[in-house]
Amino acid sequence: MKITRILILLSAAAMLTYGICNREYLAVWRKAATICLECIGIG
Amino acid sequence: MVKRKLVQICTALLYNGNFAGFTDGNIWNGSSKNICLPGLNCYSCPGALGACPLGSLQSSLSGVFLRIPFYVLGFILFFALIFARLICGWGCLFGLVQELLYKIPTPKLQRNRFTYLLSYLKYFIALIFLLLLPLAFYHFTGSGVPAFCKFICPAGTLEAALPLAFFKPQIRELLGQLFIWKLTLLCLTVLTAIFIYRPFCRFICPLGAIYGLFNKISLFGMKVNAVKCINCDRCMEHCKMDCRHVGDSECIACGECRKVCPVKAISLGKKF
Secondary structure, three states: OHHHHHHHHHHHHHHHHHHHHOOHHHHHHHHHOOOOOOOOOOO | OHHHHHHHHHHHHHHOOOOOHHHHOOOOOOHHHHOEOOOOOOOOOOOOOOEOHHHHHHHOOOEOOOOOOHHHHHHHHHHHHHOOOHHHHHOOHHHHHHHHHHOOOOOOOOOOHHHHHHOOHHHHHHHHHHHHHHHHHHHHHOOEOOHHHHHOOHHHHHHHHHHHHHHOHHHHHHOOHHHHHHHHHHHHHHHHHHHOOOHHHHHHOHHHHHHHOOOOOOOEEEEEOOOOOOOOOHHHHHOOOOOOOOOOOOOOOOOHHHHHOOOOOEEEEEOO
């Protein structure tokens, strides 16, 4: 159990770091900071 | 359970702290929107301060460029490892809305064999609407679609579509059949939630399905002291979700079982 938790924690940290290095947060921000037409039933 | 309600209200306010948005209908576009929230909360809600993890996950599979969303997956894994479905019970606005609706005094449909079976539906919805449909749209039309947000999510209709349509006439004019479909789903969810405890969370929510997979290994949640437990099964008799055991993939750590345990064998807290 402990090893699984550590592996998941490391995977999460690695994914977040890779995402930040690739500036994926900008894509998240772009989507989140504009009105999502799909969410409101237009697009 | 007043404490849980208080935490639910506080997290709802934290997720949607842009109160000015509820007066002018403009959504928040500050830098906090590049951080995923733990619970389901539409990022187009005028009050939303963060990004919806499900919406962000799907947006990477929509449009003309597909990419593996490492950043969003990292957030989801992180939240899943720490809290898993405790987030559903303590930090989800849409869950709180359903719980309040369930308080309306009417005859209630208790969990049964059919609801047990139906609880697996959310895994299929997660697979089909988060992965297969966006990929199918991409394959056939060259552009992926955030299928869950577009065709199902009643949280988006409640938190974003209705307030935005109220404040912005130009959005009101654009609403068509898709909105009517989503509004129908929202009305169905609201009606069902009066008679069934948290139907969206139990049968539909893909985020709950993902978090549920991590319930057994999460750092915080419900745990049973096997030495104290007398196997009376009162915990399961009082559980409103579709749990087979305390802390399984359906458990949202609401703590109802803890209240009725005659030997106080159930606790909520750290599991490490």
